[in-house]
Amino acid sequence: MSNVNKPLKILMILHMPWNRNLGGARVQLELAEEFQLLGHQVEKFDILDAFPHSKFSRLTSLTRPSFATKARAYVEANAHRFDIIDAHQGNLPFSKGKLGFEGLLVARSVGLYAFCEEFASFEKTKWAIKPQGNPISRFLRNWRNKQESPYYLKSLEACDLINLPNFDELKYVKEQWGLEKKSVVFPFGLSEQRQQKFISVIPPSEIRLSHQEIVFIGYWSPRKGSRDWAEIIRRIKEKIPKAKFLFLGTGVDPAQVLADLEQPPCEWIKIVPSYDSEELPELLSTATVGAFPSYMEGFGFAVLEKLASGLPTIAYDIPGPRDMLSSLDTKLMVSVGSVEEFANRLIDILQLSPKSYSILSEQCVQKAKRFSWKEIARAHLEVYTELLQSIK
Template sequence: MAQTLKILMILHMPWHRDLGGSRVQLELADEFRAMGHEVQKFDYNDAFPEENSSFLQRLTRPSFASKAKAFVQANAHRFDIIDAHQGNLPFSKQELGIKGLLVARSVGLYAFYEEFAKQEKIKWPPKRKKTLIGNWLRSWLSRKEISDCLPSLQNCDVINVPNQDEQAYVRDVLGMGEKCFVFPFGLSPKRQQAFAQAVQPAAVRLASKQVVFIGTWGARKGARDFAEIMMRTKAKVPDARFLFLGTAFSSEAIFADLDMPACDWIEIVPRFAGEELPKLLSKATVGAFPSYIEGFGFAVLEKLACGLPTVAYNVPGPREMLHHFDDDLMVTAGDSEQFSNQIIKLLTLDEVSYSQLSQQCIEVARIFSWSQIAKDTLDVYRKFLGV
């Protein structure tokens, strides 16, 4: 019988299933426990239990890394594996007192996000003074966290990344390929089934003409491109409708950002519970995800699991899933015209072609199973542990 492993998950965000960054470790923890292993966590709320801290307190309090370091130094002896987000433990194993395996986990490699942030400032410079100040403060707060990322990768035993592009960067640029492994994100069988049961007949979905986006509203997710995408799509498919889910901003804020008046063909749902998503997607026709950079892209995976052909920019993360399709569902990042043309093509498919493509979406989504990903992950961890 395989040895029971004691695993500690560390993350600088709340341990919450509806947050993409923490959802990865949370759902892996479910799988590890189902395999008979013990899993504990140390998250943002454990480090900073005071819920209503002021902005000044947030500016002056210790870093998450220092809190995580103290916790690990006191508890490392209890665990075989410590699986921490990049930047959370930028210290040597000796300093931390770790005898077992130290993993640095990426859910989106810091270097890729830094590069997008630089390009964003050039392509979409903020116009308002308030925005400039807010961006500067956020940049100042994140600078230390970013500087901790490289040493956390250097000091760990294993680097866990979600896509091939990140592995290539770690190998070719950082020179740490021998300890870097790709483990994509996945869905549980229960979640896969919930999406599959929500699939509507092709005739219903094609009649709906609804394009759906899931994600927080922001430039990285394609917010600056959507006005053109929608206008180009409406010009060729006048009855097309758009649904924005999980924007975290109100309808008023998003219409203002789009510089468009409120209209009945755009629906905005700022927040929703995870279990509501299959129903929300059930009558949609096409997925749209013009994100410029992702670790993986739950928004793409879940739309595929619901049988929704999804158009995305050809960037790290989404391409891990969309390269499985013969028809090109990926377009050049920033090419709103090409993106719109692909959406129009999907909205105007015949029922047979749409039904076949929808079924292929479901089959591709099934490749990404948490139970298999968890087994593969522990196989690598055990190899490095020598157990």
């Protein structure tokens, strides 16, 4: 086994703010915390470091230099200080020679870009999504996407190691690009402290079942299932009139959510556009069952945290959630887009006996405990250290 006790200097690079409330950033941020607890040094270079004086708007994001250009300049100036660079896919589409870096270069996926492109095509077909924004913005966005789209594959080809969040992505990387030999799968996780916070506020099963509350966590968008919810609600209310719905972290005005749900303001639908990450355990404590009709994920923090809260969670059978739910209970997954089946599974959970619900709830907690950041961080370091030794 490689020696992972030697202090390493690690640079995290990401094209978004270093913010725990953002799922994409949270992965590296929380891994960094675990690395530091193990005695390693971690620094970051994020979008705010790249553009510290910018007034962020849709227009400036389309007209400023690419993040990759800024990241390259930073690495060229600081490469000598780091043993490992862990960058989001597309952030460093350059060879180590061009970067002047001799350590381990990692390209990280928190949702493979190729899968995002596939969903974008699917979305246009399924829902006839029309272009949004004014023509100038659309032109600039399309131009920028055309310029930067090649960065994603280039970054995977240039790196020493591809870090993937689920096994479906590993299969794709193998079959489409033949890059499986330098790929590794690491799931996302929770810290021991956060897991304990969820557990500490779990109420008795009888109380949870009496609430009859269904909870969704995620940004309100077609990718996360927003177009399916109106029918899901109608089907559930037909069978369980007292059912309630909680939508967390939608990121949009509640009026827009209600319009998509085809419902007026009412006491049985609660919408929380944003919340602090530390508030989530308490917010989930009133719920009975989780619902996650997402069409595309890297891993799915929303599923993992509901499991940690003891909430049986129904999800579409997609990469990410599949890695958590398939070995827990296959009845928790339904075919992608099967709204009737999705609603029926939620109804089944709401109608469980307290004993059956309690058993399933405890299984959810135990499943979540298997996704420990502490252990995942140690596994990262073993792989990173072994590869670092082999290239030096």
